[in-house]
Amino acid sequence: MITNHKPITHFIKQSAISLVSRIRDHRYSANQLIVITSLYVAFVCNFPFLTRAITAITQTSDYSFLFLLSVPTLLVSLIIIINGTIGVGKLLKPLLILTILLSTVLLYATASYGVVFDYTMIQNGAETDSAEAFSYVNAHDIVFVILVGGIPALGIFFAKVKTQSWSRGLKARSALVASHTILVVLIASVFYANYAAVGRNNRELLAYITPYKFIDATVKYTKRHYFTTKLPFKTLDNNPLLEIEDDKARVTILVVGETARAQNFSLNGYSHNTNQYTEDSGIVSFTEVSSCGTATAVSLPCMFSRLDRETYDNRTANAQQNLLDIAKAAGTDVLWIDNNNGSCKGVCARVNSIDIDTGIANPLCDGEYCFDEALLLPLQNKLNNLSVKNTLIVLHMIGSHGPTYYKRYPQDKAVFLPDCQRSDIQHCSEQEIVNTYDNTIAYTDFVLNKIIGRLEKLESDSAVKTAMLYISDHGESLGEKGVYLHGLPYAFAPQEQTHVPMLFWQNKSLVHQDSDCLRSVSNDVISHDNLFDIVLGITSVSSNQYIEGRDVLSKCRASDGLLASATEPNTKILL
Numbered sequence: 001m002i003t004n005h006k007p008i009t010h011f012i013k014q015s016a017i018s019l020v021s022r023i024r025d026h027r028y029s030a031n032q033l034i035v036i037t038s039l040y041v042a043f044v045c046n047f048p049f050l051t052r053a054i055t056a057i058t059q060t061s062d063y064s065f066l067f068l069l070s071v072p073t074l075l076v077s078l079i080i081i082i083n084g085t086i087g088v089g090k091l092l093k094p095l096l097i098l099t100i101l102l103s104t105v106l107l108y109a110t111a112s113y114g115v116v117f118d119y120t121m122i123q124n125g126a127e128t129d130s131a132e133a134f135s136y137v138n139a140h141d142i143v144f145v146i147l148v149g150g151i152p153a154l155g156i157f158f159a160k161v162k163t164q165s166w167s168r169g170l171k172a173r174s175a176l177v178a179s180h181t182i183l184v185v186l187i188a189s190v191f192y193a194n195y196a197a198v199g200r201n202n203r204e205l206l207a208y209i210t211p212y213k214f215i216d217a218t219v220k221y222t223k224r225h226y227f228t229t230k231l232p233f234k235t236l237d238n239n240p241l242l243e244i245e246d247d248k249a250r251v252t253i254l255v256v257g258e259t260a261r262a263q264n265f266s267l268n269g270y271s272h273n274t275n276q277y278t279e280d281s282g283i284v285s286f287t288e289v290s291s292c293g294t295a296t297a298v299s300l301p302c303m304f305s306r307l308d309r310e311t312y313d314n315r316t317a318n319a320q321q322n323l324l325d326i327a328k329a330a331g332t333d334v335l336w337i338d339n340n341n342g343s344c345k346g347v348c349a350r351v352n353s354i355d356i357d358t359g360i361a362n363p364l365c366d367g368e369y370c371f372d373e374a375l376l377l378p379l380q381n382k383l384n385n386l387s388v389k390n391t392l393i394v395l396h397m398i399g400s401h402g403p404t405y406y407k408r409y410p411q412d413k414a415v416f417l418p419d420c421q422r423s424d425i426q427h428c429s430e431q432e433i434v435n436t437y438d439n440t441i442a443y444t445d446f447v448l449n450k451i452i453g454r455l456e457k458l459e460s461d462s463a464v465k466t467a468m469l470y471i472s473d474h475g476e477s478l479g480e481k482g483v484y485l486h487g488l489p490y491a492f493a494p495q496e497q498t499h500v501p502m503l504f505w506q507n508k509s510l511v512h513q514d515s516d517c518l519r520s521v522s523n524d525v526i527s528h529d530n531l532f533d534i535v536l537g538i539t540s541v542s543s544n545q546y547i548e549g550r551d552v553l554s555k556c557r558a559s560d561g562l563l564a565s566a567t568e569p570n571t572k573i574l575l
C-alpha cells in the first residue's frame, strides 16, 4: 500500500509558518511581554528551584494542595513585580533579554553541576582567573544557552510592542504590579506559617531562585569589596618567639592541597590505591578533618586565620595577623610557592612568595597551568639556600582542581583508566570521572613523595630536622546525588565537599619512634580551625595565639620540641 504523506507534512509546515508569522506579526503590550517572560523564567529557568521546593513540601506530612500551588504562583508574581517595576520605557526589552540569558547560564550550571550562586560562589568566581573560568565553557554549554536562552531572547528582541500613551502605559503597568503585589500579600498572609516551616527546614532553597539569588549575592560582594573601607590592621601577637633548644636547623613544609577529598585516599581505606607512593614512607593520615569552607576563596584564608569557621569573615581575617605573619614575626623564614593561579587569596601578602610561571618554556606547563611537580624546582632552590634556623615553606598545589581533572596529571601518571578527557564531566561515565579524579590524587601522592625524598636527603646531608604537613582546602562532589564540583553553602554541603585529607610526615627516625602516639591521635575529630595551632607547634613558634588543646600533635611532643618516645608517651603529654 502506498501512503501519501505529502498533505500531512504540508499541513504541519503551513501551520508552523502561520504560527511563526502570527507570533511575529502580533503586537504585544508591554505587560504581555513581562508576563510571558516572567512565566518562562519561573517555569523553565527556575525548574531546579521548583522541583526542590515541591519535593520539600510533599515530604511533610500535612501539606495542602493549595499551599503547593501557591509556590509557583508566588514565584511568577514576584518576578512580574520585579520586571514590571524596573522594566520601564526603553529599559523593558534589555531587562527581559538580560534576565532570560543570565537565568539560562545559571540554570545550566545548576542543572549540570548542582552548583548554586550564593555569596561564596560569587566570591570564588570573582577571584578566579579567566583561564580557570574558561575551563567550564564547552560546546554543550553554548548549545544549551543558545537553545534555551538565545532563541527566547531573540523573540523578545524582535517582538513588536504596542505603542501606548505615557499615562495609559503607566496605568496598565501600575495595575499589573499592584494586582500581583496584592496576590503576594494574600499568599504570604494565608500561608505564612507553612512558608516559615518549609524555609526553616530547607534554608538552601532560596539559593536556587534564579537569577535573583545571583544578583543579590553579586551586589553584596561588590558592596563589600569595593565600597567598604578597610579595617585597621590588627597585630595579634607583638612578641612571638622561636622555642628551639638544640642547635639543629628546622624545615617545615606545609602543602596546601586543592579539591582533594578524604574518602579517595587509600591511606584512609579507599579501594583504589591512590597513595601507592607514600604508603611506606611513615606518613600518618588524620582521618576526621573537616574544612572551613567549600571553596578556595573561603577555605584558604580561613585555614591560616585565627578566626574559627563559625566566626570566620574575610574582611576581618585580611586585617589581622595570620599564621604566616606570626611565624615570620618569631624569626621563621617563610616562603609561599604558588601553583594555583598565583593566588594565595591574601594569605601570603606579607611574606616572600614565588608564583610558578605557567609559560610553555617549562615542560611541566601548558601555558595556562603547570603540573604540581613544577613546585619542586623552586622548593629545591630554597632548600639549597636555607638562611635561618627555622624555615616554613608553603606549597600551594593545583591538586585536583576541576572540572578539567585530566589536565592535573601527565598522561604517563594516569593509573586508573579509562579516564575522562573533557571539561563537561557530567557527560562521562561515573567510573571515568572517578578514575580521572583518582589519578589527580595519585599524582598529588607522587609529588608528596618527591617532597619527602628531598627532605630525607636534606636530613642525611645536613642533619636538618624536617617535617611535612599536607592538608586540602576543601573536597569535591563527583556526581553523588547529581552534584558535581564544590562550593555549595556549608550548611547543606555534602560530606564529600567538607571532609578533607590531612597527612603528616617527619624525619624518619623520629616518626618511627613516635608512630604509635601519632596514630593514636590520628582519628581525633579536628578541622581547619586546628591548623593554626598544629603548624605553630610543628614549627616551634611560641605565641600567645597558640591554643594547645587544638594542637593534636602536642600530645606526642616533648618539651624540647621533639616528638615523645613511643615507649613512654604518657609521661610526655602536655595538657
Ligand SMILES: [Zn+2]
Pocket: 258, 259, 295, 296, 297, 473, 474
Ligand atoms: Zn579550592
